[in-house]
Amino acid sequence: MTNTPTGFGRMTRKEDARFVRGRGTYVDDVRLPGTLHAAVLRSPLAHARITAIDTRAAEAHPKVRVVITGAVLADRGLAWMPTLSGDVQAVLATDKVRFQGQEVAFVIADDPYSARDALALVDVDYDPLPPVVDARTALDPDAPVIRDDREGRRDNHIFDWEAGDAAATDRVFAGAAVVVAQDVLYPRVHPAPLETCAVIADHDVVTGKLTVWATTQAPHAHRTLLATITGIPEHRIRVVSPDVGGGFGNKVPIYPAYVCAVAGSMLTGRPVKWTEDRSENLMATTFARDYHMHGEIASTVDGKILALRVRVLADHGAFNGTAQPSKYPAGFFHIVTGSYDLEAAHCSVTGVYTNKAPGGVAYACSFRVAEASFLVERLVDLLALELDVDPAELRMRNLLRPEQFPYTCSTGWEYDSGDYPRALALLLETAGYRELRAEQARRRELGEHLGIGLSFFTEAVGAGPRKHMDIVGLGMADGAELRVHPTGKAVLRISVQSQGQGHETTFAQIVAHELGIGPDDVDVVHGDTDATPFGLGTYGSRSTPVSGAAASMAARKVRERARIVASAMLEVSPDDLEWSPGRWSVRGDPTAGKSITEIAAAAHSDLDLPDGVEGQLDASCVYNPPNLTFPFGAYLCVVEVDPGTGQVVVRRFVAVDDCGVRINPSIVEGQVHGGLADGIGVALMELIAFDPDGNHLGGSFMDYLLPTAVDCPSWELAETVTPSPHHPLGAKGIGECATVGSPAAVVNAVMDALRPFGVRHADMPLTPAAVWRAIQGRPLRGDLAID
């Protein structure tokens, strides 16, 4: 693969040269002289009052420098911090612990092993309280009140929220010939990037400057939040996010230990480093999903889907800390109408506190589009079962048609563009759907259980329009600054931060495409707030839709500036010039022209520039997206189920994705591959479960299973391209599409395989035990270790 002159196309990644040599720089690789090391003492109980904390023995440890408790922080006003959802969260517990694994003390020592050793020397007295573990009991009148820190609070209710027209929906349901209903649990799972979270805080007492090296997907947002929390003026805070070993939403929030590290550096005058271990990551950092959903779908007898009605109980854990930008407490969940043309829809969501870790929006979910997509695709399959119609046929009958775009759905989203039937048709053709069904019939006669599952999804990415979206008051715009050096080489500085998405390559290609130079002539700077323009960061598949647009617009400004300089060089009017990749030339005389490299040199030279034109070509742009972009796709999964053991084997997975214009198809396909593996993980094995006492049962990779190379098939991909009409490049974003769309295809396939056993539905994860129990007619409640 070599670099294409147009900028777009397959090229190898610029960042790989360092990674394959082991020369990436992740936070834990950063070495600052004099660094101290920290460890976090965590609560062993899910709910308990703290009656005493004795740190004397730990402080007496010869290598311990400081032990920070909630009381130490409270003296400085740092015991609590704001969450990203308008709540507060304990930095270190002062009054109570509210989930197992909650931060109680922060021990700083000369080396990491000593810090760990000293945790055992901190003596905490707990008075255990009954925990709320099952979200369905959180609002019972006698439920223990978790958030008694909040004045006047007498229950565990966080919010009620709804979208759509309830009365209209009820009317359609009342008149519908067919109604299918199902309880669907999307259980608690975890993004679990292979690099855990880490921080180094370095406060310089002389200059007052705080430098924070952190595993963050949103360095600028972290800078502003750290200024708000600590009171350090924002211009004296620099956040550096170097190479990040996967994020998936896990690295959006500020975690308590980050604030402790800042406090620790201020107390000791030394850099303080903290790297969490895997069980801390799985137990205490932001989880995903945990939606208890009740869905109903209404249709005519011949399978015209009419309406959707959804009720959700949302388990938000002990603090409402969902990291999502919308003004809607359930994120983008109301895209639950999916890809279908409905007469009416209504959804309502109630959020509750439980004695579990906070979070909810993470793991490549596009702010709850994952839950919404899963629910609607399960309901469509159940409807197909009820009507005894082929699920592909039922979908084809009800998909939005291309001429309906832009389409406003019954809960208010305006989908930008799409050709859904074309994507589904391509899927069925690529997969050989008819032959698969024939094979299934043959094998059923032999007593073998092949299942074929479909899903169709509409994603909503590129957050977002500022009137609906912000994070703690920060609008969702992103910036790009483009410098063109005198020799025509360029440096692009962007506000978003890669966690593996390959921004150094994709963004160089965007500039190369706009300026007609090679991608190797563009370097990309990111991940350092002192070196990049402000912006909200990388999550929700927003980098290309938002920052990509900013980069493209900045490059177009450079091009326009180059035109004026070229007009001075060629002594013609700018209007007489025309652009071809890399060059302005006189209209009608392509030989009279100047390359962008020549123009860049001239822009820095003693050339007489027209009045009002400054020298140089540099430009910047802040991009405010006018709408979200709506990528979509059609997926098909083939599984084999062994009814004796309940074991599911994924034989094939075919994915058709449409993310608009593809800048680097290799990178796009890589993003899809990763998301499809997520779908297998979520559908078949990943689960954060709790016992009745609130003990976390998924705190290691022995218990929290991730898919391996032998669990995944060789992915079969195809694509359609429907450009976004409002994005300067027509690109829509891809990062989370496959994570959103794939779990339903896997589950629908397993349910299809289990049809001979009369199984309609079983909740994820479909572990061998869950499948076997479903076959026995005694479905398992997987989220609790309760039968």
Place this chain on the structure above:
Amino acid sequence: MQIAVVVNGEEHVRDVEPRLLLVHFLREDLGLTGTHWGCDTSNCGVCVVHLDGVPVKSCTVLAVMADGREVRTVEGLARGADLDPVQRGFIACHGLQCGFCTPGMLMTARWLLDHDPDPSTEDIRAALSGQLCRCTGYENIVRSVRWAAENGSEAAS
């Protein structure tokens, strides 16, 4: 305890705590941060190095167990500017995204090709099944190893 370990061809003599893990010895004592750490339970494989030519999870080996033995890490895979075929394969086939699992994947892939220069995709998947990747869905990793098999299974060393 004093140990002497040859790492990527160079001998290092160090005084270490008996409980020090090899992964921490490599990262903290020798500054070889290409070998990563990712779990507490020997499941993820981002820490894989060769110990006397055999891939091991260096989080599950004590530094003192490497005394008198040879360790090879990802930093020792290339010969100067000449990348090992597995490294070139991962670049050519987009076999990495965040790069965190990559060093461990490369070390196991190198070992596999040393023992089986023409592995099937099933063999590759089985060889890598003790290691996790959260980004790539494995497909391009498998293709990268096949690329290396087809484009020079001779290691750079």
